[in-house]
Amino acid sequence: MENSNNILNNEGMPNIGSIVNQYKIEIEGWKRIITFIKDENVHLKNLLSGVVKDLDTDDIVLLERIEYFQNKFLDEDEIIKYLRDDISEQDKALIKDIYEDRLSLKTLEHQQIKLRKRLEISEQKFNKLKFEFNNYLGKNL
Numbered sequence: 001m002e003n004s005n006n007i008l009n010n011e012g013m014p015n016i017g018s019i020v021n022q023y024k025i026e027i028e029g030w031k032r033i034i035t036f037i038k039d040e041n042v043h044l045k046n047l048l049s050g051v052v053k054d055l056d057t058d059d060i061v062l063l064e065r066i067e068y069f070q071n072k073f074l075d076e077d078e079i080i081k082y083l084r085d086d087i088s089e090q091d092k093a094l095i096k097d098i099y100e101d102r103l104s105l106k107t108l109e110h111q112q113i114k115l116r117k118r119l120e121i122s123e124q125k126f127n128k129l130k131f132e133f134n135n136y137l138g139k140n141l
Contacts, residue, residue, distance in 0.1 A: 016105055020094050023112050027091050030119055034084050037126050041076045044133055048073065051141060062140070069133050076129070079122055083115075090115055 048069055055062075090111055096104075 019105065020108075023108065024091070024094055026112070026116070027087055027094070030083075030087050030115070033119065033123060034080055034087065037076070037123065038080050040126070040130060041073055041080065044130060045070075045073045047137070048133075051137065065136065065140075069136070072129050072133075076126060079126075083119060083122060086115060086118075 048066065052066060055066075057063075090108070093104075093108055093111070
């Protein structure tokens with residue numbers, strides 16, 4: 001009898017159920033990360049809105065920098081949307097009956113690796129933007 005907790009089955013082949021289960025666990029973590037980034041992005045947009053509301057300046061450089069951050073935060077909304085959609089598609093694909101189809105497993109594996117890298121890069125870029133924004137506010141307001 002095959003143990004679903006082992007990576008290899010009795011024949012030394014990958015235990016597809018374990019692999020799929022691991023992918024599902026990883027996807028749930030990604031969903032939490034995406035939710036956190038989305039919430040942080042809303043918070044940063046609210047901070048920016050408060051800054052704009054309190055501005056009493058015609059400083060073109062300051063206004064351009066505010067516009068820069070606004071555009072970056074809007075870009076993050078788009079990135080989050082695409083990541084969330086792609087993660088949802090991967091999640092749906094894992095639910096399908098792929099257990100007998102090794103080609104589907106390879107496709108899922110490729111997509112999982114691709115999503116993992118995209119999420120890692122997106123998270124790094126967002127953190128960089130967040131620190132850039134907070135540093136800017138700390139120095140200029």
